[in-house]
Amino acid sequence: MPPQRKGAAARVSEDTEDLTRHPLQAILLADSFATKFRPITLERPKVLLPLVNVPMIDYTLAWLESAGVEEVFVFCCAHSKQVIEYLEKSEWILQPNFSVVTIESHNSVSAGDALRLIYERNVINGDFILISGDTVSNMSLTQVIQEHKERRKKDSNAVMTMVIKQSKLSPITHQSRLGTDELFLAIDPQTKQLLFYEEKTDNLRGIIPLDNALLGDNPSICLHNDKQDCYIDICSQEVLSLFTDNFDYQHLRRHFVKGLLVDDIMGYKIFTHEIHSSYAARIDNYRSYDTISKDIIQRWTYPFVPDVMFSGNSATHLEREGMYRASEIEQSRSARIGTFTVIGKGTRIGNNSNISNSVIGKGCSIGSNVSITGSYIWDSVTIEDGCDIRHAIICDGVVIKSGAALEPGVVLSFNVVIGQQFIVPSYSKVSLYQQPTVEDSDEELEYADNSSGTVDSSITCTMDTLNREMMSETPASQLGPGGVGHVWSICEGGHEEEWRHSVAPIPADKLAEATQSLEDDLEFLNLDGNALSTSGELKPGRNGTDSEDDDAEDSRDDSIYYEKEVEATFLRAVNENIKVPDVILEMNSLRLSYNMTSADCAGAIFYAMMKQALEIPHATAGELRKNAASIIDAWNNLLKFYSKEIDDQIEVIMKFEEMCLESVKEFSPHFSQILHILYDKDILEEDAILRWADEKKDAEESDKVFVKQSEKLIQWLREASEEED
Template sequence: MAPKSSKGKKGGSADFVKDEQLQAIVLSDSYETRFMPLAMEKPRCLLPLANTPLIEYTLEFLATAGVSEVYVICSSHAKQVEKYLKSSKWNQPTSPFSLSTIASPGSHSVGDVMRELDNKGLIRSDFLLISGDIVCNMDFSKVLEAHKARKNKDRNAIMTMVLREATALHRSRQRNDPGVFILDEESGRCLRYEQAKTTRGHGGGSSLLLDEEILTAHSSVSFRNDLIDCHIDICAPDVPALFQENFDYDDMRADFVRGILTSDILGKTIYAHVVKDKYASRVQSQQTYDSVSKDVVSRYAYPIAPDYNFLDDQCYSYQHGHIYKENEVVLAQSCIIERSTVIGSKTFIGSDTRISGTVIGRRCRIGDNVSLKSSYIWDNVTIEDGVTIDRAIVADGAVVKAGATILPGSIISFGVVVGTGVTIGPNVKVTTKAYENYDPYAEEDDEDSATSDDERGPVAISASDPEIVGPDGIGIVYKEDEEDEGDNVDIDGLVYSMSLADISSAHADSDVDDEAVVDAPHSLHSTSNSRKSRHRRTLSRSSATYSDTLDGSDDEETFLSEAIASIERSINENHTQDVAMLELKTLKMTMNASYEEVREATMAALVAHITKQVNEDSQDVKTATKRLFSAYTPMISKQIFENEEQVDLLHRLQGQCARRPLGPKIFLWAVMELYDRDVLEEDYITEWWEDDESDSTKSLATVKHGLAPWYEWLKNAEEEDSDSDSDDE
C-alpha cells in the first residue's frame, strides 16, 4: 500500500526538539517464534545471556545514552515483564530514567506498537526505538549529535538507523539476513533498503532489483550487505503517525523504511549511522544468542562482560582465560575448567568433569565425569554422572540423568527430565508444555481466575514420550498447537519437530512440512458438496474432535497428506503451475476427493511453507505471503467454481492461520493478494465476515481481528465508488 501524506500533524521531523530530554521505546517482544519453546514460558527479553536477563543489557545502554524517559511495550508475557521491571533497580529512585510499562496484548508487530503509540500521544519529540534484546557498548551521544546535524541540514529527515559494520560471515550477524542497504556515501542517506531474493539453481546466489535512477541521481552510491542491523533507530515524532496512516506497515525495515524510500508522495528521508569501532548486536535467534554470548564472555563487547555485574546481587570475578566465577562455587579438585566459562553462585561441579566454553547458572549440581562443551546451562539444573552435553541449551530446573547425551543444536526446556542413558538430538527441542491453544499475546490471567475452554496458553503435558526422554524422563518434542479450540487431542506419534534453522543448517529429510500433514485432517471446515460421488466426512471446527476425524476417514487423511506433500514438492522444486495442478488433479481423481479437501490441502501447504520461510529463512511475513499466493493464484482460482466457495476458501485459510502465531499476518496479506488478483470478491468476503463461525473461537477471532483495518478500508472504498457512480448518473 502506497504511503499516504501526513497532513496536519504537529511536531513533524523539521521541528527538532528543543527539550533535550530523550524518550526511548523498548520493544520487549520480538514478534517471532525463533526462541520456542523457551519463549512459550518466559519472554525473550528475560532469557539469560551470560546469566543476566537480556533486557538488562538494553536498559544499561539506555542509561549510558542519557535517556530520561523509558516506555517498555509488553506484548507476550506482559505480566512477567512488568513484575520483573517493578522489582528491578530501574524502578528505584536512583534510576537514571523514569520507567513505565505499557501492556499491549493486541500488538502483533512493530507496526501495531507504533499505531498504539500514536493513539496514546506519548511521543513529544524525537525518540529512540530499540528492541529489548540489544547488547551495545557504543557512545550514543555521538550518534545523537550526528542525527541532530543531519536534521538541521535536511528538514525532511525522519529517522536515523544505527548499523554496525561487520563482514557478511561475522558470527554475530543473523544468518540468512537478506538485508541490503543502499547508501549515499557522502551524506549517509539511505536510498533504498532491499531484501535480496535467493535465486534457485545458482549456487544459493541472490538477486536485487533496483531503479536505475538511484545510480544516476547520486554521484557515489554504496551497496552494503556488510552491515549488522542493530535495530536501534532514532525516530521523528511523526513516525508513529505514518504507521497509523498506512495500516499495512508491520515491519520497520521491510515495510516502513522500504515504503518511505519508495514513496513519491511524502518526500521523507532516512539516514544510516554506521558504527565501525564499537559493539552492537541484537539477540534475535539461537545462532545470535550463541555468538553474542561468546562475544560478551570473551570481552569483545567490553566493558560489557560477566564481571560488569549488572544485577545488584551479582559478584562475578574475572580469571585468566576468560573464566568467571561467583561466590560459593564448589569445584572438585579433579575437575577441569577450561577457557570462556562462566559459573554462577552456589553451583557444585564433581570429580573428573571437564567444562569448556560453557555458561552455567546458579544453584546447579553437576556430577562426576561430565563433559560440557559450548553449552548454556541455566539456573537450578541437575546434571548427573557421565553426561555429555555439546552446544545445547538446558533451561531452568531441568534434570539430565546419568549417562545421557545431548547433541548439538538441542534445547532442553524448563523442567524437562532427560532419562538415564538417553540421547537427545541433534537439533531437537524438548518441552514439558504443550503448544496447544498457545497465544503468546493473550492476556495472562491471575492465578485464581478461571480459564476459558479456548484460552490459548501453554499447558502441562498429560504424558511424556518415552521414545524421546526415556521411561524415567519427562517431556515431549516441541510442536505447534494441535487444536485451537482446546479439545483433548491424542498427540502420540504426531509431533512436529521444528528444525533449528538459526543454530544449525540441518533440514528435515522429508519434502513436506510435518506440521501441515498433521494439522490438515482436523482443521476441515464443514460444507456441503454436491460434487461428492460418495459420502466423505467433513469436520466442523466448533464441535468435532480429532479422534472423530480419524474414525472412518483414513482415505481423507491419506489424500490430505499426499496432496500437501505434492504441493510442497511443487514449491520446493519450482514446478510450473501446469505441472502442479496436473499432479493435484490426478491425485484428486485417483482418491475420489472433494474440492473442499483440495482447498484444505492447498491452504495447509501454502501457510505451512510461509511459516517455514519466515522462521528458517528470515523472510518477512508480507513478502513471503504475497510472493507465494501470487504464484499460486492460478491453482487456487481453478479450485473455485461457485461464488459461495470463496467463503469456504476463506474459512479454510483462516483455520490454518489460526493454528500459528504468525497466522493473523499471513491471513491479512493472503486475503489482500487474493482480492487484488480477483480470486475473492467483496460480497463474499463480507459474507465470510458476517458468518458467526469466523469468530467462533478465540484463535479464529484473533485472525479475523487482524484483517479488520483492511476490511474497513474495503467497505469504505466500495461506498465511495458507489457514491461516485451515483453522482455520474
C-alpha cells in the same frame, strides 16, 4: 561592551533552549513478534531470558542509561505481567534521572501496532531512540543524535537515522556471524542517505533489483552486502504518526523502511550512521544468542561484562583465560573448568567433570564425569553422573538423568526431564508443552494465556503454572526411562533452518556441500576468489587516487578482522577438540569470505597458534618454547595445508618476525629455535628459509635481527644443500 552583550545574548539563547529541551526518550519493544525462540518463549518472554546469567533487557537498559537516555517506555505484550513484575522488583526503578515506564497491551501483534498505541498515549515529546529489548551495545549516542538533529534542521523530511556496522558475510552459508541472512543496502556515500534496503530471499540470489530511476537521480551510490543492521534507530516524532497513518506498516524493516524508500509523494528520508570500534548487535536467533554470549565473555561489550556492570553479578570474578567464577561454588579438585566459561553462584560440580566454553547458571548441580562443551545451562539444572552435553541450551529446572547425552543443537525448555542413558538427537526441541498445531507468533498464543490468567506472572515457571490444556502424559519411551516432556517435530524444510540458526557449529557435511557448490559456481562463472567483492560503488568520474587509498584502508581493516576471526576459530578448535579436516572447512569459509590467499591464511593460523602457546601457563623461557612446540606438533597438519608453496612458507616466517617485533615480543629470544622446530616438522622447507634470508641481504640492520639470530641454522642448511648438490 559589545563582546559582553553578545555573550549575554548567546547565554540567553542557550538558556531558552535548555528550558524547552525535552528529556532524551527511548521506546523499548519487549516483544520480538517472532517464533524463533520457541518453545522457550511459550513460558517466558524473550527479554527475560538469561544472557550470560543476566536477563537480556538489563543489557539494553544499562546501555540506554549510560548513553544519556532519561526516560524509557517499555512496551510489552507477551507475558507482560512477567516483564512488569520483573521491572518493578529491579533496581531500574530506583535509578536517579532514569525513568522506566511500562506500557501494556494484549491485542498488539506487531511492532506497528505497538508504535500506534504509543502514539495514542502521547508520551513522546521529541526525537527518540527506538530499540528492542534483546539488543546489546556499548556505543555512544552523542554523535549519531547530533547528526540526526543537524539533518532535521536542514531537512524536516529526515525522519530516521539507522545504526549500521561492518559485518563480513560468509559466501558459504550467506550468513553473518550472528546467523542473519544477507542484507543488501544502497547508500549515498556523501550524505549517508539510505536509498535501498533488501533482505536476502530465495528469489534474490546475489542480484540486486535496483530501479533505474534510483541510479538516474543519484550521481553516487554505494552498494553493500557487508553491513549489519544493528536495529538501533534515532527517530523523529513523525515516525509514530506515519505508523498511525498507514496500517500496512507492521514490520519495522520489511514494511516501514522499505515503504518510505519507495514513497515518492511524501519525500521522507532515512539516513545511516556506521559505527566502527563500538559494539552493537541484536539477538535474533539461537546462533546470535551464542555469538553475543561469547562476545560478552570475551569483553567486546565492555563495560557490560559479567564482573563489572550488574550488581547481581558483583560476586563474579574474572580469572585466567576468560573464566568467570561466582561465589559459593562447590567444585571438586578433579573437575576441570576451561576457557571462556562462566559459573554461577551456588553451583556444585562433581569429580572429573569437564566444562569449557559454556555458561552455567545459579544453583546448578553437576555430577561426576560430566562433559559440557559450548552450552548454556540456566538456573537450578540437575545433571547427573556421566552425561555428555555439547552445544545445547538447557532452561531452568531441567533434570538430565545419569548417562544421558545431548547432541549438538538441542534445546530443552523449562522443567523437562531426560531419562537415563537417553540420547537426544541433534537440533531437537523438547518442552512440557505440546507443539502448537498452528504456527502463529508466540505473542498471539501468549496473549490468550495472559488474558485467561493461566500464565503465572512470576519469572520462574513451575509445573503447576503451565497451561494444562497443552500438556499431557508423555510416553516414557519418547525421552527414556523417567523422561518428561514432548519432542517437537521439525516441519518439512525446517532442517535447513535448524543448523543455520543453532548454537551448534555448522556441521562439516553442510560446510563441505556449500563449499563445493560455491566452487562450482565460481568455475562456471570463470571467476576466482579475488574477483568477488563484498561492497561496490557506482560512481561516474571516479577518482582513482581516492579509490586506491580507500581500497588500501579497507584491505587493512579486512586483515585485522580476518586475523581475529581465524584466532577465534582456532581457539574454539583447540578447546572443543575439533578435528583438522573440520577446522579446514571453517578456515576455507573465512578465507573465501575475506578474499584472502593461502599465504594470508597460513600467517594468520600461525599467529593464532603462537598466541595460544603464550596463553598456556609457563614460568620459564624453556616452558614457553615447549608450549610452542606442543601446539605446532598438535596442529602441524593444519598449518601444512596452507603452507604447501614456498611463498606461503615465507609468509609464515615474515609473520613470525612481525609478531616478535610487535604483538608477541615474548617469542623474540626464541625465534631461531621455533624456526628450527617448524623445519623439523616439515612445515618449512629449507628453500623457504634460505630465500627469506637471501631477501634480507640488502635490508637495513634493524631488519636483520632475526636473520642474525638464525645464522647457525641458515649456515647449516646451506652446507647441507651444498653437500646434497
